[in-house]
Amino acid sequence: MDLSLTSEQRLLQDSVQKFISTQYSISERNNFIANDQGYDNSNWQQFADLGWLAMTFSEEFGGLGGSLVDSMIMLEEFGKGLVVEPFLSTVILFGAAVELAGSQEQKQAIIPAIIEGNLIGTFAYAEPVEPTNLSAVQTKATAEDSGFRLSGMKSLVFNAVSADKILLSARTSGGDFDADGISLFIVDPAANGLTRTDYATVDGLRASEINLEQVRVERDGLLGKTGTASKLIQGLANRGILGLAAEAIGAMEALYKSTIEYTKQRQQFDHPLADFQVLKHRMTEMFVEYNLVKSLCMKATMLETQGTADAQRNIHALKYLVGKTGRFISQNAVQLHGGMGMTEDLPIAHYFKRLLVIDAQFGNTDHHLNKFVG
């Protein structure tokens, strides 16, 4: 057993760290999120040029044949830098779905375009009724001629505003909450009958509510077979959870470290705050809890990569801990920064909000604790 990074992985980590430290200050980030799509196109092109978008795709389609671990390394650094570019939507969710379940033609048409930075994709899975239940799919896909007609609603679809393709779950058979009968479709956002309500999320990203009214999808827009997408959807949710966990861990590390720095400098009662035992212990707890999440994230990533039966249970435990510890660390980072922690000027507030949104995605703390205990 070897838990250390390979030299290639360390180089990857260094290159992301360098990008963030030189090009991603909080004020630069504020500029990136200020435009309508909520991120910067030239950053995305750099991701492509640096090979980051190619990392996990297979060599057959121009990728570098890396593993999920490589994505996790990048995402952890993205978390420290509060990176807003649509890596999770495009690579971890949409791109992976195409690679895992797409036809040869679909892969050829999509993966090289993603790698070159020319295609943004996203995954629309949640619906207004019971959004955390991946089987709660009321969007209907009716077979028609050689294709389908889709009608329904999708909620909190990140990056739909800039997406060239949207991967969408829809029901081809079965009842509204059945695991069977769900299919996946690749939809063109400009299709007739598809309307979006775009909005900013608390953490500065962009998401949309999507309404589908008799949206025509050709046969080649179907991803995989009809009615059997549940397992793939769960797999994508798991990848999403792992990716978000890596980001959260990066954010938590940044929070506990900047809290330590701040309390060493801030003087009250003629001492640095860091001299007070109660605050020392609080920061120690932040550090301890951070380490537990980091450990479980590594474990769950390995199990999921190996396809072990135990992986699902570990992923539930991980998302629970990400939510719980994310809250503990972000709340205490604000508390120990005092009034300064409440201002939008310091990065603290932005990490706080990112962790809040991460908890809300793919089921929150309570949801996964309940899944974990069964």
Next chain:
Amino acid sequence: MNTEFSEDDLAFQKKVVDFIKANLPKGMEMWTKRNEWFQALKAQGGWDVPKWPVEFGGPGFTPTQRYIFDMEMARHATPPQIPFGVGMLAPILMNHGSKEQINRFMPGIRDGSVNWCQGYSEPGAGSDLANLKTKAELSEDGTYYLVNGQKIWTTLAHIAHWMFCLTRTSSSGAKQEGITFLLIPMDDPGIETRPIITLGGSHSVNEVYLTDVKVPVTNRIGEEGKGWTYAKGLLVHERTGLAGIQHSVLALEKAKANARTVKTGDGSLMDLPSFKNKVGALEAELLALEFTELRTLSQVSAGEGPGPESSILKLKGTEIQQRISELNIEAAGIYAAPWSGQPIGPDFARGATSSYLGGRATTIYGGASEVQKDVIAKNVLGLG
């Protein structure tokens, strides 16, 4: 000891509830008809200033009546009073102000025509408030103070006409000595107010810069160098008010109602034991905290307090407020993510996130939780 309300108290409770039902503005009128509401309260005989003594126009409530009054006001979500004038400055004026100052400032405080803000915290004086450095130098002829310095976290400074302000007139002796309480008009050209945008995205706090502000000696409350004593007495009362216990009772009921609308499996979120237990735990602690507040009030009526025990109310009250706002975030689920004000997801989700974010300040302002624990440890338990 008697925990039941007397016949008279019950009659009073009915009177209060009847009044609220007859006069409470509805919906958006909460904002447009605020003045009418406070006028109606005043016409009841000082209900607009329930904590003021009779000689200043207060209603002369017994502690039990005040408890009932506060409880019903919170329970019916009546328009809140901005606390700085009526709640914070007025008691200091009544106790330490000159007759001229009382005649000059109390009417504007009472009718709400003059907005006040509180100039206490400074960049270097947060939890350690007595460390404040804003300097007030007495002029050679002894007619005015020249004030220079910076205040921070000044709530509503941007709409205030006046600021009551702690300044340093002497640096010798203990930090608590040499602090002087001044009333400063905000339209002085030496005052600059800059907004601070906080975590919830809102603007309510500010930085206030004071440069060569001339404050007449007649605007000093009480004696020079005694400002800390005057302010400290009030901080105890401020803590009691910040607990917001009745608001929490109401907020918890709303959180439960919200959770009932969230479909979870075959039932609602309220059927999920892990969620229900969190609600239950909060409800139990609130029951206990309500009665703790009543105990504090009964000490007041016995002429004893409120002492440092009021820190218990602030400490637990704010913690409970924050936990209730977490319940709403959890019930909002994915709809906690959209930035507030946008019609996305269920209605309750819209304000849930900004309340949660903004609410993080409650364990920081008015003496951080860590400071409240120090107060209890030192002044109640005798621990150093």
